[in-house]
Amino acid sequence: RAKREGRNQSRIYTADMSTQTQARVALEKNLRRALAKREFLLHYQPQVDLQTGQIVGMEALLRWQRPGFGIVPPAEFIPVAEESGLIIPIGEWVLREACTQNKLWQDAGLPSLRMAVNISARQFGLNGRFMTEMVDQVLKESGLMPEYLELELTESLVMANPEQTAHILHRLKDRGISISVDDFGTGYSSLSYLKRFPIDKLKIDRSFVRDITHDDADAAIVNAVISLGHSLNLQVIAEGVETTEQLEYLRQEGCDGIQGYLFSRPMPAIALTQMLRKVRPFEINSSK
Ligand code: C2E
Ligand code: MG
Numbered sequence: 217r218a219k220r221e222g223r224n225q226s227r228i229y230t231a232d233m234s235t236q237t238q239a240r241v242a243l244e245k246n247l248r249r250a251l252a253k254r255e256f257l258l259h260y261q262p263q264v265d266l267q268t269g270q271i272v273g274m275e276a277l278l279r280w281q282r283p284g285f286g287i288v289p290p291a292e293f294i295p296v297a298e299e300s301g302l303i304i305p306i307g308e309w310v311l312r313e314a315c316t317q318n319k320l321w322q323d324a325g326l327p328s329l330r331m332a333v334n335i336s337a338r339q340f341g342l343n344g345r346f347m348t349e350m351v352d353q354v355l356k357e358s359g360l361m362p363e364y365l366e367l368e369l370t371e372s373l374v375m376a377n378p379e380q381t382a383h384i385l386h387r388l389k390d391r392g393i394s395i396s397v398d399d400f401g402t403g404y405s406s407l408s409y410l411k412r413f414p415i416d417k418l419k420i421d422r423s424f425v426r427d428i429t430h431d432d433a434d435a436a437i438v439n440a441v442i443s444l445g446h447s448l449n450l451q452v453i454a455e456g457v458e459t460t461e462q463l464e465y466l467r468q469e470g471c472d473g474i475q476g477y478l479f480s481r482p483m484p485a486i487a488l489t490q491m492l493r494k495v496r497p498f499e500i501n502s503s504k
């Protein structure tokens with residue numbers, strides 16, 4: 217009897233797995249189609265300098281305008297895109313779109329800003345040649361100067377294959393591209409990569425910023441990241457800033473920049489164009 221139950225259980229388990237697998241395969245198919253049908257789009261979130269209150273850059277964030285579903289956030293499809301390898305063509309589309317849009321803004325006479333693009337480990341590939349060639353080609357086609365491109369990597373990407381990654385990053389850096397570490401402090405990684413890799417910027421993860429004004433441990437971590445970054449000559453910017461209290465705290469601790477809903481949510485290119493036209497500095501000194 218136990219045996220029969222066991223068998224039934226394993227059958228149920230198998231059926232369940234195959235449902236999951238089917239869902240994954242269906243999503244993969246839909247992602248492939250989405251790419252062909254141009255259903256992806258980018259939203260852009262400004263980054264603000266805490267000294268001047270000026271917008272100094274922006275991050276391109278992928279969205280999927282899925283017919284019948286509205287706008288699908290990246291958390292719902294990036295993992296499958298990564299597992300299936302589709303992140304390679306999707307990531308190339310993101311880079312091309314972001315660079316082209318940035319060049320359009322520059323050509324329209326708007327202030328020249330650096331565009332940050334998120335990169336997945338899979339995009340670095342096995343020999344890295346693809347990555348540098350792809351970036352070169354996109355820069356050439358879009359006409360964007362490499363100085364106005366920043367690539368955001370995670371600690372897990374960096375640690376997946378440190379030798380290889382260091383090599384590719386140096387080649388990208390040679391071209392004038394900036395490198396930042398996204399979600400800093402959330403990965404399982406050794407800090408030693410910070411001295412071996414040509415990194416320009418640390419982005420403090422939103423999870424540390426959220427309770428910064430009332431959680432001593434979070435405040436201590438954020439302060440430590442700012443000091444560490446500055447001692448290594450890196451820029452430090454905070455993600456997910458939603459309140460003036462968080463802003464004020466970060467400014468007092470010498471954080472270089474912020475990105476978050478307080479200043480602006482990620483928005484379509486047309487809305488950012490309107491914001492950039494106003495060129496009004498963000499009021500950062502709430503006390504003045
Ligand atoms: P991320 O790179 O850390 O991007 C920051 C995320 O925080 C974005 O979520 C942004 O909308 C959100 N955010 C910004 N400010 C605030 C705030 O004040 N409060 C809150 N609650 N959230 C804030 P989003 O756009 O949903 O993207 C999630 C993640 O998906 C990104 O995290 C990144 O890891 C990944 N992703 C997005 N676009 C791409 C892409 O083109 N390629 C790759 N490989 N990954 C991407
Ligand atoms: Mg990012």
Ligand code: MG
Nearest residue numbers: 398399419455
């Ligand atoms: Mg981040």
Ligand code: MG
Nearest residue numbers: 399421422455
């Ligand atoms: Mg994050």
